[in-house]
Amino acid sequence: MTESADIVVIGGGIIGSSVAYHLAKLLDISTRIVVCDRGPMAGATSASCMGHLMVTPDNAQEYALTKTSVDLWHGLHEDLGGFDYNPTGALYLAETDEDQEMMPVLHKQFTENGDKADILDKQQLRDLEPGLADDIPGALFYPGDGVVLPMLAAGAMLRGAQARNPNVVVRPFCAVKGFERHGDGISAVVTEQGTIHTKTVVNACGVWAPDIGDMLKQQRLPIYPRAGNLAITGHHVSPIRTQLLEISYLRFAHAASEVDPTKTDADAGGHAVNMQPQTNGGCLIGSTRQFRGHNKDLNRELLRRSLQRAQRYAPGVAHAPIVRTWVGLRPYCIDNHPLIGPWEPVPGFWIAAGHEGLGISMAPVTGLLIAQQIAGIAPSVNVTPYLPGRFLS
């Protein structure tokens, strides 16, 4: 099979789907876009993660990116629907004195940006969430966060792309084997189903993004797999209606890692509570982090800690039946910021990858920024900190 495309998006997860959707929105209806994945569309990280739409308060730069993105999610829900979008808000739970001191700091970070947040005392917290333990000193409630089902969302965006532009082609089980080059640029993508002639390629392969770069003989992108253990309950048993985070989650998840991600035997891993109600009444329980290469075996110790801490905050978890546990791999970029932009050494090659635990949150804005940059339109959000060129040696 030989064909031509204006753009090939490699990677059919939440990022690749969003890129396809925004390209379909921005570009002419005759633009031929092929989205391919080596496995099922949305079958890798996007099928193994939590669907947190998170506006990050601990970093002003990221706030702009995530706030824009979460607002875009709302619009996608109105436009497309079908992915269990639930504007739950988020409760940042304080447990220790240190946590309690963080609450006004977080509050300030939200409100400084014109956003709304409420500090709740013990009683207000019980009123909002009667299923919580009664010894939690307090919490910050941020109404802007939400929950989606990531794999359904990816599917919805692909459908949305095809609805806007019938020349969007979706190819599951179509692994990329290599490229044909024209000078420094690309002239074709070679897949296991045939060759696609194109000059423009978007690398949205997440954990596997460095492998695509290898095929182009480029320096290896500093993206590493970071494993996360999850558990999901049966229907109707969730003790919570709001999304829960413990305040220490912010430190845990968003700081550039102290552990060397390449030393996969050295990391015992850590955990901080992140729990999400599902629309079928179940509850998704996370969140752990561990560098262990591509190992997706269950880490029983981290899973136990995860369930124990969930039970500490929501005692009703104890009797909740657990239907499934699994491990997903987050694409962790060495400076804990994603790559969204061109890879100059290969003209026509774009990178949209490395979002760690914020892939779902940042998918819409990532797709938008890539589409804008490809179309030559001024990006809606300052994209400079996320340009892949920062890693060029």
Next chain:
Amino acid sequence: MSGRIPGMAERELVEFTFEGEKVSAWEGDSIAMALWAVGQTDLRNSSSNGAPRGVLCNMGICYECLVIVDGETVRSCTTMVQPGINVQRGGKR
């Protein structure tokens, strides 16, 4: 009691409530079977379209027969009746 094979299965009488109504059963009955015996075959409503649902496999595999017993969601085909329990239809609380 109607719905019982004559001569089979008589044991201690056990009484419980389903949606506030008294139900008589035999010790050793599963909740699903005690309810079926009195003609109660629909145990919950589907969360997507509200359609009534009941026992499918009767051996604890399919999770169709969910009911709420004293606040906890359980499979009624693998949960035995106990005197005085309050059983409600399964599904959203």
Next chain:
Amino acid sequence: MSGDRVLEADVGIVGAGPGGMAAATKLAAAGLRVVVLDEGQRAGGQIYRQLPKGATSQAAMPEPPSHDHGHDLIKEFEQHAENGLQVIHGATVWDAQPGLLWFEHDGESRLLRCGHMVLAPGAYDRAIPFPGWDLPGVTTAGALQVMTRGFGVVPGKRALVVGSGPLLLPTVTSLLGAGVEVVAALEASSRWRALRALPAVAFHAARRREAMWYLKQLSRARVKLQWGWTVFACEGDGRVQRAIIGKVDGNGRPRKGTERTIECDVVGAGFGLVPSIEIGLRLGVPSQFIASRGGHCLVVDAEQRTSVSTVFAVGEICGIGGAEVASAEGELAAVAILRELRGAEMQPAVAARARLERKAADAMLSAFAPLPGLHELARPDTIVCRCEDVTRLRAGQAAAMHGKTMRAIKVGCRAGMGPCQARICGPSLQAMATGDNECQMDLPVVQVPLKPVRSETILNAPE
């Protein structure tokens, strides 16, 4: 941690059906320390389902000749259970490693450490979706067996029995024994296809006796088995009130224009059995696909050994075969273990019986391998994943967008992600979603817990 929570045994056995009972009895009689973990409340498994303890059954249900074997097995097993054989009923195994079985029992999280393991967890009913199959009153054939024989409950007034394979007959006779009128008994296979089973029955004395018993019961009740028929749809208000039945062709495809309506308040659908191989897969036991044996089943050698050291598998999980196969293989596994541990003698008669029973079962069941055309019964708006309420149409959209594998369909529409862990929808989901009736189901991906258990069970799991 109470000593009770961790048990030790020479041999751990999963399942107290015919396979587990036969193995346990033989090993316990030889003086080994044996622990049996069983999900049910009493011994017998699904096929030899007993009434609850303390129940009397003066007006006994008529039983086929093969149930004598069941009674003998149960009697011997329960005798051993009073003399050192430890049997834990109501136990749900949720994780396994060679030599280790984690289980939930009575709200407690417990661990069985065992030198050898015999897996005999049996099988469950294969579901084929059809319009109205989700109505209350529509159950699997096995469910009606449990209802009548296991609880003495009368399912209704007028029962329709549909499906394919030898299990239709015991379903009909159990219903008749419960005083229910069987308005129709529909076997989807054609008479000619079923004739292939005849040699296996005719040349096997016990099966011949069994078949004659069933034919006599049906003839007495004037219930005629209809060949090449099945249910097309069920209808009713809050409960099934009538069924549309019709003819199918040799492939199982519904033949338009043959529909008839029949009033009924109970429908039992039995389209074969699916081996419960999850524990074996978790242990790393290799599997093979044999359609007439129920699909994916575990691979064992001539003595029921799997390639995972110390793990044996018997009965339905090695391929659907019925109670006699299970008890013969259970005994054979016990003999093999005794040889390993005690240097006991080979028992060629035991091996021969197991081989013979398995051969006879294979021959019979090959005549009733699942008919692919039955996958055409479901309409676009028929729910194919009952846990997540996913319609056939939605599953098809997921396959078209995300890919045709089980995983791709799951990811695209959540079918198979509910609490039944894809046991019910799995066997037909890919055929439903792709429209390819012949599509073979992917091997299930095994995840922990093997069955849903409480969070605190996982949390408090002994190591």
